Amino acid sequence: MKTRKYPMKKKINLEFFVVALIAVLLTLSLVVAVCYQVFQSQVMEDLRSYAHILDSVWPEEKEDIENSVHRMDNLRLTVIGKDGQVEYDSEANENKMENHSDRPEIEEAFEEGEGEAIRKSETMDKDTFYYALRLNSGEVLRVAREAGSVWNMLNQTIPALICVCVIILLLCMILGYFLTKSLIRPIETMAADIDNYEEDMVYEELRPFVATIKKQHEDVLQNARIRQEFTANVSHELKTPLTAISGYSELIENGMAKGEEALRFAKEIHHSSNRLLTLINDVIHLSELDSMLPDDGKEPVDLYEVARACLDMLQFQAEKHQVNLALLGVSCTVLSTKQKMEELVYNLCDNAIRYNNEGGSVYVTVRPSGKKVILSVKDTGIGIPKEHQERIFERFYRVDKSRSKSTGGTGLGLAIVKHIIAGSNASIELDSDVGKGTEIRVIFYSEQE
Numbered sequence: 138m139k140t141r142k143y144p145m146k147k148k149i150n151l152e153f154f155v156v157a158l159i160a161v162l163l164t165l166s167l168v169v170a171v172c173y174q175v176f177q178s179q180v181m182e183d184l185r186s187y188a189h190i191l192d193s194v195w196p197e198e199k200e201d202i203e204n205s206v207h208r209m210d211n212l213r214l215t216v217i218g219k220d221g222q223v224e225y226d227s228e229a230n231e232n233k234m235e236n237h238s239d240r241p242e243i244e245e246a247f248e249e250g251e252g253e254a255i256r257k258s259e260t261m262d263k264d265t266f267y268y269a270l271r272l273n274s275g276e277v278l279r280v281a282r283e284a285g286s287v288w289n290m291l292n293q294t295i296p297a298l299i300c301v302c303v304i305i306l307l308l309c310m311i312l313g314y315f316l317t318k319s320l321i322r323p324i325e326t327m328a329a330d331i332d333n334y335e336e337d338m339v340y341e342e343l344r345p346f347v348a349t350i351k352k353q354h355e356d357v358l359q360n361a362r363i364r365q366e367f368t369a370n371v372s373h374e375l376k377t378p379l380t381a382i383s384g385y386s387e388l389i390e391n392g393m394a395k396g397e398e399a400l401r402f403a404k405e406i407h408h409s410s411n412r413l414l415t416l417i418n419d420v421i422h423l424s425e426l427d428s429m430l431p432d433d434g435k436e437p438v439d440l441y442e443v444a445r446a447c448l449d450m451l452q453f454q455a456e457k458h459q460v461n462l463a464l465l466g467v468s469c470t471v472l473s474t475k476q477k478m479e480e481l482v483y484n485l486c487d488n489a490i491r492y493n494n495e496g497g498s499v500y501v502t503v504r505p506s507g508k509k510v511i512l513s514v515k516d517t518g519i520g521i522p523k524e525h526q527e528r529i530f531e532r533f534y535r536v537d538k539s540r541s542k543s544t545g546g547t548g549l550g551l552a553i554v555k556h557i558i559a560g561s562n563a564s565i566e567l568d569s570d571v572g573k574g575t576e577i578r579v580i581f582y583s584e585q586e
């Protein structure tokens with residue numbers, strides 16, 4: 138991902154500065170251009186007035202004009218005959234001057250009565266302005282003067298322009314500084330305490346962003362709380378069997394238990410270690426499921442076959458509890474992993490046996506229903522009171538703690554079931570009546586739906 142080089146404030150300030158600079162330069166160039174235009178037309182206007190005044194008195198007062206023209210500010214006077222030959226020039230010897238008929242202003246004057254031109258002078262900062270007028274005699278009278286060029290104008294105004302530029306830019310920078318500060322302030326305040334931020338104080342454009350962050354933040358807190366609760370629960374569950382193991386083994390160590398009693402204690406130690414092992418196994422399973430991606434290694438699994446294998450495994454335990462097992466239905470395929478399906482069916486059937494009555498039954502059915510596949514585990518056991526039905530899928534939640542423990546339960550079986558279902562495009566339904574029995578149905582949806 139591309140990282141931004143500048144912090145936001147600096148970036149806004151910089152862009153603000155660049156925009157201001159461009160605006161100031163553009164405005165100043167425009168002002169200079171307009172001023173120069175006005176200046177040019179002013180000079181031309183002056184020359185035109187001179188020429189018209191001279192026209193009315195030329196050539197009667199030729200002598201006077203010739204004498205006074207030198208005193209006139211920068212003004213040069215030239216008279217060109219019909220053939221283009223210079224007849225009079227106030228600044229040069231007319232006899233040595235070349236034919237002037239190809240000068241644009243003179244050509245224009247011969248044709249249209251008057252003509253104008255501006256030409257560069259030898260020095261960069263000066264231009265020469267020409268105005269030519271056709272006299273009644275057919276000759277052309279041309280007045281010319283040198284005046285500052287646009288560069289000259291720029292030269293003269295540059296110090297003032299720089300001053301104005303600097304002042305405007307300084308103002309822009311100060312303004313930009315406060316503007317960005319006030320623009321960023323809501324974001325900074327929000328970042329400082331995102332939980333207690335009032336919605337209407339955030340920019341509208343940022344609201345979805347804030348909502349997402351808030352949601353994520355709440356999720357993180359919630360996850361941390363769940364994890365911490367889970368750790369506390371696991372530690373608590375580990376403590377009881379470990380205390381038993383430690384106590385009984387200490388008695389044996391001190392020689393306080395002998396013969397029959399030592400054997401009984403050894404049995405207790407064995408039982409508690411088994412409890413520890415199942416518990417740790419379940420915790421490991423849960424954390425594996427937590428770290429698995431939902432689509433990790435999915436394959437078609439025959440649910441009927443999985444159920445048959447599970448019931449075979451549980452046959453011995455069922456006989457111990459005097460419970461009958463029955464498998465019904467047909468072969469159906471679901472998309473998951475074999476290990477997950479085995480765990481799911483095993484946990485449900487295990488519960489159906491452990492929370493059953495002597496002489497009771499467990500019916501496992503696998504059947505298709507439209508595009509769905511339904512797994513049902515039904516028992517004729519003790520049932521689950523309504524008020525507990527919502528919570529039995531929580532980790533370590535048990536309706537009857539002592540019955541769960543005495544039959545080797547960890548309180549994690551249904552939590553594992555729920556976890557597997559969450560990653561399997563499936564849902565779960567529970568029907569249970571106290572004293573009558575429980576049916577848990579898992580509905581697998583086809584992946585194409």
Ligand code: ADP
Pocket residue numbers: 484488489492516518519520521529530534535536537541542545546547548549550551552575
């Ligand atoms: P456990 O290891 O205690 O069986 P589970 O997560 O498998 O933990 O089940 C949670 C609780 O739900 C059990 O302690 C039990 O009280 C209740 N329960 C689960 N399955 C059944 C069932 N088939 N019949 C009655 N109660 C059940």
